[in-house]
Amino acid sequence: MVSGAAAAAEPSPTPAVTLDDLRSQIQLMQERLRSLEAQANALAQAQGTPQGSVAAAAAAPAKTAVAAKPADPGAATQIKWEGSPRFTDASGLTFKPRGRLLIDAVDVGVDRDNAPTYKSRQYRARQLFLGAEGMIGPFAYRLEGGAANGSAWSWDDAVIEYKTRDGLLLTVGNQKVGGLENLTSIKTITFMERGPFGDLTDSGFVLAAQVTKLGRNWSLRGALQGDSINKADVTTGGYDANNTRERSGFMARATWAPVMTPSDTVHLGASVRYRDAGGETGFTYSAAANTAYRPQNAAGGVYLSTGAVGKSDTTWSGEAAWAHRNVSLQGELAQIRVDRVSTALSAANGGDNFNVVTGYVFASWFPTGEVRPYSAAGQFGKIKVLRPIDKGGLGAYELALRYDYADLSKMSANTVVAPTAQPGLATAGTYEGVTAGANWYPYNNVRLMTNVTKAKINNRRVGAVENDADVTVVQARMQIEF
Template structure:
């Protein structure tokens, strides 16, 4: 290929040079002058040929260096060894670790949802919908001296928001966290959205406004005991200008008996609100791509919130089960009786593919890795899940409505980092926010939804 390029280049150059030369010959056919010009042309052509040969040699050397570098990178990823003192592990993306204590790993996720909501037509609600549920990019790693970092941004809905922004310090079994991160309010809330068994978490986690907040926390993870406690303000998007503050704590007992993982825990939440604040508890019908909340307390003048949660789970081979309950008490500022709202869910799931089990790590559900992934010539993992979900926003004269959900999901993971999820939910409403044409607020909704997901 290089010789063909050189020949074409020389021919083009010869044509360019000989054209004025032959013009001169035609005008002055002096034999001595013609010989001199031909000699000059030969010298120029020889110089150009030498330059092209040098360029070809340089190009061949560059290609060899690039090929060698490519092979070294591939070998480093395969063997986990790069330059001396560094290791590379593949965890969705390469994670680079240096012997001095530095590490770096890109992270992110893409989730696309679509589905339909079928409710009585006279409510004026329901229909087909879809969205980019999450589109996140970030990085995490360690720093020398026991420090660590994690930051992540979400680009969904054409908005840039900060999800996690954490600086940490670890010593022994203790870890100190400073920045924006999840408060400690339950098993499913703290389980990453890429590892949940349904398209959305239990209804109460969204209704009671569990969210990431700016604060500082202490985490002690020792053997079978996990303790998490922290003090927080509000989400970064609400800062500065807020005087709200909260205290959150969670304790988990997580023994492993043989091959069976057990999980028992509880959490407590207190949120002090600045004067003139309001709270509102409401919830969508399972999916996030609709703005309709069929149960809704509307805004309540409040001084504080007090929450109490209990959680449990078991993982045994292909089977898992989990249950959570949560009570949210609101201290109203209008001299009314303080209401206590309730939410909870219970679910069970089973892998239909051999050798698969649900992942678990440090007090939350973690990544499930197919025993026979598609990239290894297998089918991936296939899991079926059933859930009952209850949310009650009626108490102390406040009629926010009730929602009883009967749900099923089918989760197919072709590889460790890809997932397709299908959901069905039958929701029964009492005192719904949107009446039918006859004025009834007691009716049902059926939802079918799907998610395509990739993360790293």
């Protein structure tokens, strides 16, 4: 018999925890974790920013700046390594230096039926660029420029951005607006150059005021555009000495990704651009065989060019891409409606309106398993090397093949002067080319590239001249960025 004191001292029996109870608790925690992850993903999508924008590059500092508390004079500046150091002070202000160095070797051979063979070999700096980016309160900035192709210093990015509370991104400065390959940085495009499509659509950096809106898997952007920030003010017009109005226009782009997962992407997009030459010399539609080394004939020019014939133009473009893990396909097609200058302004370049058609398609494969990352802004970004060489791996390898096409042959002769006095006629032909490329990424910020291009240019005979050409270009590049 147990005494009352002893009975009081004994602990109460603990109810047995069954296996079913444990399963229920684990299931409840898993459901709560999934709910929190869904909320975090929804918030990230709602606050999405176009890849490549300053705000995207400094998203975390941007949030800090908006919700920042008064600066603590004693607080230390935070430093985060992102290829180069990003400095963040207590108020949320950020600053990060950036730059890139692209060194090329280019060998060009041009065979012609009725003229001497042209050969050229050059070792050159494709780009030597330095710049910076950062945040000042809710405003972001990016400034980057340097020497390209042996020319004087010029600016690429020179922009100021502001993101409104409802998610609109407002950007003013020297920038690009449209095109899948065009908006992909030269640091991350699959091939060394964008090919004839990039040359002919001519959607490079210009001063513009742009508005961008992103959804979960779509994007809309539009801009009013001028000329490049590097263009000096002029006092004499191209055809009329008293007309010095700078070129102007607008561009809009829309994209949608019906499939957008970490391993699979289906991208669709379209863009339109209208521009007017104003008082400047007419637009020229000119292309080279997959290289920024444009002198591909003995006169220092190329064999595919209309001359300065465009008073204004309208470009309609369609784009599509498919990616499944380490394999991807991408292509774009554009039609440029050219409104020619009048023969009264230029007897050599004037004439009837015509269309230019150009496009490309390429395939890319990473044998080492890397994936081309895609964002809701309708852009492919920088790959992440899975096994860099400093981690005992071999780096990332990429093999790619591209087909290019361009047709300028719809440009016709005018009846004011003889065809031989209209220089663009002899080089307004068709282009077909195939480029094979191999890339090696030993680290995320280092890339070695080789491209081989075989191209055929067919031009019409004008008098005794027919500028048909078979072009072979062999290129190599070493690239480093920070």
